Amino acid sequence: MPVGVVPLVLGAAALLYYFAAKSKRHPPGPRPLPIIGNLLQMPKDYEWKTFAEWTKAQFGPKKYGDCVYVQILGQPIVILGSLSAAHDLLSQRSAIYSSRPRLVMAGELAGFAQAMPLMPYSSHFNALRRLIHKELTGTVLQKYWSLHEDESRLLMDKVLASPDEFLDSIRHYSGSVILRVTYGYQTASKNDKFLVLAERVTRAFSSAAKPGAWAVDILPWLRHLPSWLPGTGFKRVAAQWNRMHLDVVQGPYDWALENQDSLDLIRPNFVSTMLSQSVDPLIQNERELLLWASGSLFGGGADTTVAAISSFFLAMALFPEVQSAAQAEIDRVIPTGRLPELADRPNLPYVECVMRETLRWNPIVPLGLPHMSVKDDVYGSYHIPAGSIIMVNIWSILRDPAVFPDPVEFRPERFLNNTRARDVTSSVFGFGRRSCPGIHFAEASMFIAIATALSRCTISNATDGQGHAIGKDVEYRTGTLSHPKPFRCEISPRARSSGM
Numbered sequence: 001m002p003v004g005v006v007p008l009v010l011g012a013a014a015l016l017y018y019f020a021a022k023s024k025r026h027p028p029g030p031r032p033l034p035i036i037g038n039l040l041q042m043p044k045d046y047e048w049k050t051f052a053e054w055t056k057a058q059f060g061p062k063k064y065g066d067c068v069y070v071q072i073l074g075q076p077i078v079i080l081g082s083l084s085a086a087h088d089l090l091s092q093r094s095a096i097y098s099s100r101p102r103l104v105m106a107g108e109l110a111g112f113a114q115a116m117p118l119m120p121y122s123s124h125f126n127a128l129r130r131l132i133h134k135e136l137t138g139t140v141l142q143k144y145w146s147l148h149e150d151e152s153r154l155l156m157d158k159v160l161a162s163p164d165e166f167l168d169s170i171r172h173y174s175g176s177v178i179l180r181v182t183y184g185y186q187t188a189s190k191n192d193k194f195l196v197l198a199e200r201v202t203r204a205f206s207s208a209a210k211p212g213a214w215a216v217d218i219l220p221w222l223r224h225l226p227s228w229l230p231g232t233g234f235k236r237v238a239a240q241w242n243r244m245h246l247d248v249v250q251g252p253y254d255w256a257l258e259n260q261d262s263l264d265l266i267r268p269n270f271v272s273t274m275l276s277q278s279v280d281p282l283i284q285n286e287r288e289l290l291l292w293a294s295g296s297l298f299g300g301g302a303d304t305t306v307a308a309i310s311s312f313f314l315a316m317a318l319f320p321e322v323q324s325a326a327q328a329e330i331d332r333v334i335p336t337g338r339l340p341e342l343a344d345r346p347n348l349p350y351v352e353c354v355m356r357e358t359l360r361w362n363p364i365v366p367l368g369l370p371h372m373s374v375k376d377d378v379y380g381s382y383h384i385p386a387g388s389i390i391m392v393n394i395w396s397i398l399r400d401p402a403v404f405p406d407p408v409e410f411r412p413e414r415f416l417n418n419t420r421a422r423d424v425t426s427s428v429f430g431f432g433r434r435s436c437p438g439i440h441f442a443e444a445s446m447f448i449a450i451a452t453a454l455s456r457c458t459i460s461n462a463t464d465g466q467g468h469a470i471g472k473d474v475e476y477r478t479g480t481l482s483h484p485k486p487f488r489c490e491i492s493p494r495a496r497s498s499g500m
Contacts, residue, residue: 027069027078027382030054038070042212045478048366052396055081067382073218076388078373082400083424086392086431089379090371094432101372101389104216104223106208109238111245116296117369118209121433124289131293133437135270141440143268144181145342148444151177152452153339160457163491167310171199174305177445182298183256184269194252201248202303204241206479211370211391249295256294270294297438305442307364307483309449312354315361316454317462317489318472319410326354326412326454327494336496340451342444348451353412355447360425361410362476362484366395368430369480394427408473461490 030041043050054068066082080086090097099121100107107113116132119125134140155173159166175195176187187195207213216222216234227235256271265272274290275282282290316323329350334340345352371390376383399407403424404414415421429436436442453459462470465486476482 024383025381026076027067027379027384028064029069029079030064032071035073037072037074039072039218042070042072044212047211047478048393048395051079051081051367051391051393052399054079055393055396067379069382072212075218076385078384078388078390080390080392081396083397083427085379086397086427089377089384089390090392090431090434093377096373096375096377097371097390098433099372099374100434101370101387102217102220103209103370104220105214105234105238106205109216109223109235110204110208110241112205112208115245115249115292115299117300121374127289128293128296129433129437131274131289132270132297135273136297136438136441138440141444142342144441145444147180147266148177148448149339149341149452151180152448155449156452156456159453159491160493164488166313166489166491167486170309170313171195171306173449174303174309174445175199177305178298179252180266180269181441182270182294183252184259184265184267184272185252185255186264186266194248197244197248197251198298199303201241201244201299202481204244205299206481208238208241209369209480211367248299249291252298253291253294270297300436300438303481304364305445307481308358308446310484311362311364312358312446312450312453313459313489313491314462314470314474314484314487315358315410316459318470318474320460322354322410322412323454323459326351330451330455331496334455340448340455342448344451345447349416350412351451351454352447353415354454355443355450356415356422356425357410357412358446358450359428360398360404360421362474362482363394363398363428364482365428365480366393366482367480368392368394368427369434371431371434392427392431397427398425400424410472455496456494458492458494459489460492463488 030038032038033040051068054063055066066080066085068079068081070077070079080089100113100118102108103113103118107118112118113120116125116128119128151173154176155169158169158172162169172187172189172192172195175192175198179185179187179194185194212218214234222232223235225232225235253271256265256269259265260272260275271290271294274293278286329348330340333347334344340348340351368391371392373384373386373388373390375386377386378384398404401407403421415425426439429439429442464470467488470487475485477485
């Protein structure tokens, strides 16, 4: 090789190395420490607020941008702080980002990965999703409208009869709706066995799936330690949660199968519909598919609706002008002597906006559920390694002042004729192939509960557990699912005006 060519070859090699290295550059983030990485910098609670400080301009100059990289003991984590970044990766590149990370505590030890929310992306996941999506979208949903309406009226009967127990009544409403729709099961008015168990399982799931809460999620080999060793108490906790989870999935399903010919069974319902579509008895894998599809529907729908409707009651107590405006719309549209129905929904645009603002104001799943990248990817100039956990800060997205001015305020009018605000708020239901298949069902359940409450009562004077007035920048509980902290409010019957 001529001497003059050597520098050219070396220079080309150096350029190739430079661009290869550049393509492997991770997104920016807090400086890690050797071995443990960013372990000490990860927040222990209210993670979404810390993540927002790392990304969003509303908390001062951006530190790292809308795509932040951290790693804990070698596990890469990417935190997305904008809707555009979440859409680019989780929706546009859903083939790469639709799986779930390995959550040893919640998914494997407690068994929650058998249901759709934590299940890895697979053909089995798609089969479950198709079953639910087929029954809970489009005009098919209308067959459940009367059920939603009946339960919303029972809810308000209970709330007005026992205002101090309104949170318990909301929990009963949410669970009763989903049990009737899924299994055809009518709940007992007090302490229903399935609802009590489901509430315990929901709390267990929120604790088990909390990011960074369990050492075994960071060091999976800990699961193989004998249970008698100090520090392995998590194994006993997980075993107890696993038993509860199986009971709450299997119990109402077995009841539905045993009561298909009983007058106690309420039709239509999801399980009966699926059974009726098969000429022959279900084979083993079909029974398993229906078991986990119905279990996923029950588990995914109950507690999220509780959190959302609780938020609505709190918002009405704090923002009486919004309550008055929504009630005025109902009085104009709904004839005196009749309660709202789901068929009225297109004619109640402000009430619809109240529902959407409830979802935005304090999102019930502030960080969503984590996704996982299944292969290496490049986003802009950044390398995202295979196996990265991807988290979306939905809380900060829904408080972006560029889309939602004065985000702490509860302002339903921000959604009137504003498709962008509606599109952004839909992020509460997830992204891409992991978006909630029951989104329209959930919205129907929320809407009719909100409309019925506005029609029948007035909500005021929110106070905390110590009797102090609650301010507008309210505190919610930390965890995977975020509920309002315990509060009380005055709820009184409302006399309808005659409208216009």
